[in-house]
Amino acid sequence: MASRKLLLLPGDGIGPETMAEVEKLIALMNASGAGFETQTGAVGGAAIDEGDVPVSEATMQAALGADAVLFGAVGGPKWDGVPYETRPEAGLLRLRKDLELFANLRPAICYPALADASSLKREIVEGLDILIMRELTGGVYFGEPKEIVDLGNGQKRGIDTQLYDTHEIERIARAAFEAARTRRGKVTSMEKRNVMKTGVLWNEVVTAVHKAEYSDVTLEHMLADAGGMKLVQNPKQFDVIVTDNLFGDMLSDVAAQLTGSLGMLPSASLGAPDERTGRRRAMYEPVHGSAPDIAGQGIANPLAMIASFAMMLRYSFAMTDEADALEGAIAEVLEAGVRTGDIMAPGCRQVGTAEMGDAVAEAFGRRLAA
Numbered sequence: 001m002a003s004r005k006l007l008l009l010p011g012d013g014i015g016p017e018t019m020a021e022v023e024k025l026i027a028l029m030n031a032s033g034a035g036f037e038t039q040t041g042a043v044g045g046a047a048i049d050e051g052d053v054p055v056s057e058a059t060m061q062a063a064l065g066a067d068a069v070l071f072g073a074v075g076g077p078k079w080d081g082v083p084y085e086t087r088p089e090a091g092l093l094r095l096r097k098d099l100e101l102f103a104n105l106r107p108a109i110c111y112p113a114l115a116d117a118s119s120l121k122r123e124i125v126e127g128l129d130i131l132i133m134r135e136l137t138g139g140v141y142f143g144e145p146k147e148i149v150d151l152g153n154g155q156k157r158g159i160d161t162q163l164y165d166t167h168e169i170e171r172i173a174r175a176a177f178e179a180a181r182t183r184r185g186k187v188t189s190m191e192k193r194n195v196m197k198t199g200v201l202w203n204e205v206v207t208a209v210h211k212a213e214y215s216d217v218t219l220e221h222m223l224a225d226a227g228g229m230k231l232v233q234n235p236k237q238f239d240v241i242v243t244d245n246l247f248g249d250m251l252s253d254v255a256a257q258l259t260g261s262l263g264m265l266p267s268a269s270l271g272a273p274d275e276r277t278g279r280r281r282a283m284y285e286p287v288h289g290s291a292p293d294i295a296g297q298g299i300a301n302p303l304a305m306i307a308s309f310a311m312m313l314r315y316s317f318a319m320t321d322e323a324d325a326l327e328g329a330i331a332e333v334l335e336a337g338v339r340t341g342d343i344m345a346p347g348c349r350q351v352g353t354a355e356m357g358d359a360v361a362e363a364f365g366r367r368l369a370a
């Protein structure tokens with residue numbers, strides 16, 4: 001069996017403790033010959049503490065050489081004073097940019113057992129299964145100029161630049177249409193063409209790609225603000241939402257809350273398939289962030305991290321049965337009423353991070369053996 005090279009980047013806050021639960025799953029799979037070779041690196045604040053930069057060159061090389069990267073979370077109050085250029089988040093952004101991970105898949109699935117954990121009514125979210133396809137290497141996150149200039153009259157000016165080129169919109173649109181073909185066949189494109197030139201171009205390009213290559217998929221356009229409103233009013237009308245980097249950041253946090261907790265949302269960030277091998281660079285990360293307020297207490301929800309690992313099995317290694325077994329194990333454990341604090345409900349049993357990880361590992365092992 002060929003080896004599968006993983007780079008684990010636990011990062012800061014609850015990153016390490018949730019990553020530890022995935023390491024249990026990797027050990028379990030390796031015991032039956034999965035052949036994962038793991039290497040661990042520092043990123044974010046952890047890397048700043050080691051070497052004054054949020055991601056080292058050695059870690060970047062390891063990321064470029066790995067079959068897949070599993071990422072925890074970065075940031076926290078400890079590094080608030082660090083210069084903007086080397087803040088913890090800059091490590092994450094460099095990984096996304098240098099690995100060219102332009103397609104960020106953020107599935108928001110509301111497990112039936114969690115429908116009551118959402119702040120919305122059960123009937124609005126129960127059975128929800130949508131996919132946010134966020135553009136991840138362009139837009140205002142990376143556009144230049146990006147600076148604060150002194151105007152010399154006691155005033156300063158902050159500048160961020162939103163820009164998109166045709167090819168960047170084309171490739172994320174294709175990713176969205178391809179995903180829709182494997183789902184319910186509908187794409188909703190969200191931008192602000194009523195205010196932004198990038199929105200006008202986005203709309204044009206998505207429409208053209210649809211017409212030329214994907215007319216079997218249903219395409220609708222929605223202004224991003226209205227889309228945010230529709231997400232909380234009637235989220236089940238969506239299948240795939242394709243949107244830019246900044247709107248995708250915001251809309252995916254909204255979508256996360258529909259599922260019951262930010263602690264439930266995994267993500268996959270994918271590059272273009274290699275022309276020769278067909279392989280794609282990939283990084284998997286929970287959407288939740290470092291949650292410094294609860295870090296180190298052993299109470300964080302590891303399910304988004306575990307579900308991110310399931311996405312890795314599916315997208316990087318085509319281990320469909322294993323991915324299904326792991327996602328099934330998560331659903332089973334939730335059905336059984338095992339809950340971390342963020343998704344706790346009356347009549348359920350509240351557990352910590354490790355106990356939740358053990359429960360999933362047990363169910364996963366049983367499903368793999370079946």
Ligand code: IPM
Pocket residue numbers: 089092249287289
């Ligand atoms: C996310 C996060 C990041 C982002 C931060 C940590 C830089 O919020 O992945 O959604 O803004 O992209």
Ligand code: MG
Pocket residue numbers: 249250253
């Ligand atoms: Mg975010």
